[in-house]
Amino acid sequence: MSVEFLTERVGYLPGAVNVGVIRAGQDRFILIDTGLNDTSGKKAVKAVQELGGTVTSIVTTHAHADHFGANATVVKRTGARVYAPSVDEAVIRYPILQPSLLYAGADPPAMLRGRFLLADPSPVDEIIPPDRFHVDGVEIEVISLAGHSPNQLGFRIDGVFFSADIALPESVLEKYRIPYLYAVGDHLRSIETASGIEADWVVPGHGAVSESLVTVLDLNRRLVLEVAGRLQEFAATPSTANDLMARVLQSYDAPVADHPAYFLLHPTIYAFLSYLHTQGAVESAVEGYQTIWWRT
């Protein structure tokens, strides 16, 4: 697989996670994310070597294992400096926090320690500042896309928008039905932000590169509002969070048959409940050793 250039110095390596590749100098390259594992890391290093250079910096969009899991491999092979968003950087340095966050903050069991949830630790050399920063002489514009993770960031370089996971492609939504979310209100605001970003090209974390994100952003926005609506509708009868979760997942026929799938959506439903509570749309109390939620 070789790097596909969209402008003179900005390109990407297509894959399960698209890896951004930016030429910073004759033989110096910046990666935006690295991919899931050792294999993706080696692939990125090799692709840059084929361009006659080496990776000098890694800019990470957010702390999900499929995006930063190969950082360790790339750093070991090239000595690259790692730039990461604040907050998310804690998970990048201590990846056990990711499955732990999904598992109610506790020590996660073996089922949640697979490669997709538990990456190798990556060093973080610099926290990415707001607005813009420079890496190896390249100006990178920073766009807050919080919500999918606590502090997910997007980047614009030479008219190319690296949009991380702000808008998942239709194929991914069809497969998982409800995507993982950390904060629903932030995510909806970030969708608005992303809609207003002007770019010649958009390189999403997953899926095809395109000239505009408008259609897929709209699809993601509608789904989030629909899930919030259904949850509210089911909460017409006071219910436990677990009952609400089961009803919503069932109504979407969500493919939740193992622990990783369940524990990605468990906090997601809680994220929706927080959002509805902030809106004054649901209320909650503790009764019979359970949290009960109801529509106001």
Ligand SMILES: [Zn+2]
């Ligand atoms: Zn993600």
